[in-house]
Amino acid sequence: MNHPSAFSGLRAGAKAAAPGAPMRLGSGEHLSLFCRMLLDTHDPYRPAIMDWPALEKEARDRLVSLPIWDIAVQTEGRARLNVATYATGIADPLLKQAVELNAFEEGRHQTVLSHLVRAYGIELAPEPECVTPKDPEWAFMVTGFSECIDSFFAFGLFDAAKRTGFFPESLVDTFEPVIQEEARHILFFVNWVAWHRRTMRRWRRPFFELKVLRVWLFLIWERIGIARNVGNGVQGNNFTVTGANQLGADIDVGDLVRICLCENDRRMSRYDGRLPRPSTVPALARLALCFMRSSRKDKHKRSSCSSYCGGS
Numbered sequence: 001m002n003h004p005s006a007f008s009g010l011r012a013g014a015k016a017a018a019p020g021a022p023m024r025l026g027s028g029e030h031l032s033l034f035c036r037m038l039l040d041t042h043d044p045y046r047p048a049i050m051d052w053p054a055l056e057k058e059a060r061d062r063l064v065s066l067p068i069w070d071i072a073v074q075t076e077g078r079a080r081l082n083v084a085t086y087a088t089g090i091a092d093p094l095l096k097q098a099v100e101l102n103a104f105e106e107g108r109h110q111t112v113l114s115h116l117v118r119a120y121g122i123e124l125a126p127e128p129e130c131v132t133p134k135d136p137e138w139a140f141m142v143t144g145f146s147e148c149i150d151s152f153f154a155f156g157l158f159d160a161a162k163r164t165g166f167f168p169e170s171l172v173d174t175f176e177p178v179i180q181e182e183a184r185h186i187l188f189f190v191n192w193v194a195w196h197r198r199t200m201r202r203w204r205r206p207f208f209e210l211k212v213l214r215v216w217l218f219l220i221w222e223r224i225g226i227a228r229n230v231g232n233g234v235q236g237n238n239f240t241v242t243g244a245n246q247l248g249a250d251i252d253v254g255d256l257v258r259i260c261l262c263e264n265d266r267r268m269s270r271y272d273g274r275l276p277r278p279s280t281v282p283a284l285a286r287l288a289l290c291f292m293r294s295s296r297k298d299k300h301k302r303s304s305c306s307s308y309c310g311g312s
């Protein structure tokens, strides 16, 4: 794994747009802005010196019993390979550097998780061999859109786990850099999609949009299959289903979705407001909330997420 210092001393060629200056999606300024967002906010933490807090027996048992650890470690490893493979074919040096950093951070997530499972005595199944993807762009998009879904719900589950005391605060704090890193990744990814579709040759665009649609259909199909498997006791990378099931006794699904929306906004608010935010999953979540409200006629929850967001 590359040392984080490999990403310092970055290319000075592309100029970042000055804060407040207008920015056109697909422009050089846009490329510079979303790449610099990722590169300049890199957290150089080292998994080897992360302090895993001692847990009470009950908290440790809860952690060990979560049916996600095998697939979580494998997913991070596959994400690293997918992103790193896409980076090898990128011509623009700044974009290449940013995607390489993304891959480095995915590999570091896998290392963090492997330290966590070791610290708490969680046994993992043998890891299947990852195969280098034949279509690097497809693999990069599957990882990117998949993270857009999983991270949105992870933001809420993470906060809900802290609120309900499902995990002790010390453990939540230790894991916080990983969650914020995923927020940066999905912000970077949706901006790459916006930039990429505007800079490719015109004749390629319909094929790209078709590819976006195919990736979404693939992810929906994958998650439907996983939801069935979880019901049968098989591990899946749908943290939402497994995580919500575990927290289900303590929190209402509608409340959980509201927390996800609040946490998504809070985590994204740290970055330049000119960068488009991930919008598809939050929009679907708001739509789902509308159905939940009308089916329950739960008017007192119509107001907003203010009771879940910081400050109250």
Ligand SMILES: [Fe+2]
Residues within 6 Å of the ligand: 076, 079, 105, 106, 109, 182
């Ligand atoms: Fe990751």
Ligand SMILES: [Fe+2]
Residues within 6 Å of the ligand: 079, 106, 147, 181, 182, 185
């Ligand atoms: Fe990621």
